Amino acid sequence: xxxxxxxxxxxxxxxxxxxxxxxxxxxxxxxxxxxxxxxxxxxxxxxxxxxxxxxxxxxxxxxxxxxxxxxxxxxxxxxxxxxxxxxxxxxxxxxxxxxxxxxxxxxxxxxxxxxxxxxxxxxxxxxxxxxxxxxxxxxxxxxxxxxxxxxxxxxxxxxxxxxxxxxxxxxxxxxxxxxxxxxxxxxxxxxxxxxxxxxxxxxxxxxxxxxxxxxxxxxxxxxxxxxxxxxxxxxxxxxxxxxxxxxxxxxxxxxxxxxxxxx
Amino acid sequence: xxxxxxxxxxxxxxxxxxxxxxxxxxxxxxxxxxxxxxxxxxxxxxxxxxxxxxxxxxxxxxxxxxxxxxxxxxxxxxxxxxxxxxxxxxxxxxxxxxxxxxxxxxxxxxxxxxxxxxxxxxxxxxxxxxxxxxxxxxxxxxxxxxxxxxxxxxxxxxxxxxxxxxxxxxxxxxxxxxxxxxxxxxxxxxxxxxxxxxxxxxxxxxxxxxxxxxxxxxxxxxxxxxxxxxxxxxxxxxxxxxxxxxxxxxxxxxxxxxxxxx
Numbered sequence: 001x002x003x004x005x006x007x008x009x010x011x012x013x014x015x016x017x018x019x020x021x022x023x024x025x026x027x028x029x030x031x032x033x034x035x036x037x038x039x040x041x042x043x044x045x046x047x048x049x050x051x052x053x054x055x056x057x058x059x060x061x062x063x064x065x066x067x068x069x070x071x072x073x074x075x076x077x078x079x080x081x082x083x084x085x086x087x088x089x090x091x092x093x094x095x096x097x098x099x100x101x102x103x104x105x106x107x108x109x110x111x112x113x114x115x116x117x118x119x120x121x122x123x124x125x126x127x128x129x130x131x132x133x134x135x136x137x138x139x140x141x142x143x144x145x146x147x148x149x150x151x152x153x154x155x156x157x158x159x160x161x162x163x164x165x166x167x168x169x170x171x172x173x174x175x176x177x178x179x180x181x182x183x184x185x186x187x188x189x190x191x192x193x194x195x196x197x198x199x200x201x202x203x204x205x206x207x208x209x210x211x212x213x214x215x216x217x218x219x220x221x222x223x224x225x226x227x228x229x230x231x232x233x234x235x236x237x238x239x240x241x242x243x244x245x246x247x248x249x250x251x252x253x254x255x256x257x258x259x260x261x262x263x
Numbered sequence: 264x265x266x267x268x269x270x271x272x273x274x275x276x277x278x279x280x281x282x283x284x285x286x287x288x289x290x291x292x293x294x295x296x297x298x299x300x301x302x303x304x305x306x307x308x309x310x311x312x313x314x315x316x317x318x319x320x321x322x323x324x325x326x327x328x329x330x331x332x333x334x335x336x337x338x339x340x341x342x343x344x345x346x347x348x349x350x351x352x353x354x355x356x357x358x359x360x361x362x363x364x365x366x367x368x369x370x371x372x373x374x375x376x377x378x379x380x381x382x383x384x385x386x387x388x389x390x391x392x393x394x395x396x397x398x399x400x401x402x403x404x405x406x407x408x409x410x411x412x413x414x415x416x417x418x419x420x421x422x423x424x425x426x427x428x429x430x431x432x433x434x435x436x437x438x439x440x441x442x443x444x445x446x447x448x449x450x451x452x453x454x455x456x457x458x459x460x461x462x463x464x465x466x467x468x469x470x471x472x473x474x475x476x477x478x479x480x481x482x483x484x485x486x487x488x489x490x491x492x493x494x495x496x497x498x499x500x501x502x503x504x505x506x507x508x509x510x511x512x513x514x515x516x517x518x519x520x521x522x523x524x525x
Contacts, residue, residue: 063435090437101432105523106450114446118437125442167432174436 015077016041016178016210017062022071024057031057032234034071039227041076041177044201044211046221046242049231050254055214058231059180062212063095076177087118094176096200098183100163104156108147108166111155112138115173134173141169145199161192168200172207179204181213185220193217197224218250233259311495321497324485325504332481333508335399335474336467339406343463346411350376351418357448358440372415379412388474402479406470410463417459418452425451454523461516468508 017039024032032054039045047055060066062073064080073080075092083089094115102111113132117125124133132138142148145165150158155166164184171179184200185193201224204211215221221228221242228245230237230253238249352358354372359365384405391401430447438446475481482501489497 065431065435086434086439087437090435095432095435097428097432099428101428103429103433103447103450105454106446110446114433114438115436117433117439117442117446120442122439122441126445129445170432170436 014041016043016075017212018074020072022061022073023069024061024066025069030234032061035236037239039210039212041210042205042208043227044204044225045213045227045229046225047212047214047229047231048218048221048253050259053231054234055231056182059095059182059212059214063093063180064089090118090174090176092176093178093180094171094174096164096167096171096179096181096184098186100160100167102155102163102166105154107152108142108155108158109135109138109151111166112141112169112173115170118174137173141172142166144172144203145169160188161196164188164196165199168203172203178210178212181211183214183216186216194220201225308495312499314496315499315503316494316496317500321500325500328480328482328485328501329504329508332468332471332475335402335406335471335481336464338403339410339471340464340467342403342407343410343414344460346379346407347414347418350411350415352422354415354419355422357422358444360440376412376415380409380416382409384409384470384474388477392477397478399479402471402474405474406467410467414460414463418456421452421455422448454520457523458516458520461512461519465509465512468512472505
């Protein structure tokens with residue numbers, strides 16, 4: 001099976017994400033005020049805001065790793081609370097983290113193929129420990145993110161930029177409809193960060209995936225994403241196409257005054 | 264009076280130190296413990312370190328005895344692995360999502376492991392020699408059972424202590440706990456598990472030498488015979504072979520470890 005056939009096998013829905021009155025509180029602290037919005041399939045969205053503004057909370061709610069205090073998340077027409085964790089959820093939504101989260105002492109290829117673990121039976125998984133299964137698919141994904149020559153190296157020996165590329169390749173094999181990224185390039189240097197974001201956005205566009213990423217660099221977000229959402233103290237400040245976000249809105253978003261003390 | 268945790272810990276430290284000090288006064292340091300001719304014997308033993316018996320006959324015995332000792336150690340450790348790995352995985356509880364099942368399993372497995380390792384290999388050896396006579400089987404069982412208990416205990420802890428984030432990433436890619444175990448947990452714990460297993464092989468060689476004092480053959484048996492003959496030169500020959508074996512395992516272990524982690 002090739003990557004291309006994998007991607008075409010999933011149907012697109014017009015609405016990838018729909019939030020209705022979604023909120024989250026940790027004890028007395030409201031991390032996210034009730035929020036309703038929709039994201040169209042294939043849209044690329046960057047979430048901006050100072051640290052502690054609720055970006056990560058929102059992403060964790062979207063990925064189903066965190067339950068909301070109120071409201072609901074609907075992904076491609078299915079409510080997240082009704083989905084079984086594991087394979088079913090993994091087909092809808094996949095996530096990339098700031099720290100890449102690869103298994104450091106197996107090869108880059110094995111890490112990429114781990115994206116197929118939800119699909120493989122246990123026997124196939126075990127055989128794959130010795131003879132990597134679906135190898136052509138894994139190599140194709142590594143080539144697409146530009147690190148095919150690193151396939152046999154242990155993931156822990158790769159540079160930060162290479163590790164994040166491998167994590168993206170793993171997501172290609174998982175092939176979810178929606179890709180979430182939590183500050184995916186915050187631990188990379190500027191040049192590397194630009195390359196990886198360009199790659200991530202291009203891959204999402206090419207394969208018609210919906211991309212929602214929290215970003216810590218405003219410039220990268222404005223340059224590469226369709227739509228920007230500004231969060232501050234858990235409240236949405238703006239939600240606009242990138243071209244309509246003005247400088248003073250961003251200044252107000254990151255203004256120190258009025259930020260929560262626990263941030 | 265209510266004791267807060269920190270105060271409680273300090274109190275415990277004071278009690279333990281006091282108990283230790285008190286015990287010093289309760290040991291009979293008197294004449295009974297000391298062998299008055301011992302100093303001369305010690306001198307003999309020390310001076311023969313420079314004159315080990317290197318006659319062909321003794322070297323031949325030493326090589327054969329070393330081989331027996333290594334064979335016992337390796338066979339014992341193989342049995343220990345067969346016991347320790349599955350029980351270690353079970354005892355780590357990482358394969359169970361339901362917390363009730365996990366707790367039941369962890370507690371049960373830990374109890375078995377504790378039983379295996381709380382009895383010293385020498386005691387196991389006595390028991391098995393009574394049961395099977397002076398046979399190699401007795402030696403292998405005597406080594407394998409307590410070592411299996413130790414390996415299982417350490418494995419279960421190493422498997423629990425791997426970083427969570429990569430495992431979370433695998434789960435969010437749809438992997439079940441079994442797959443997370445084989446593709447995340449085990450690979451991450453493996454270098455430490457291996458290096459501890461090699462350390463245990465080292466201990467196994469020393470233990471096998473001691474076990475052979477019981478009469479099972481091997482370096483320890485030869486050392487005891489030589490001691491009975493007051494042939495300290497020969498004792499040292501056998502001891503040097505023992506040191507060489509342990510060093511060899513050490514070198515081998517660091518070679519393997521370098522390949523795994525580099």
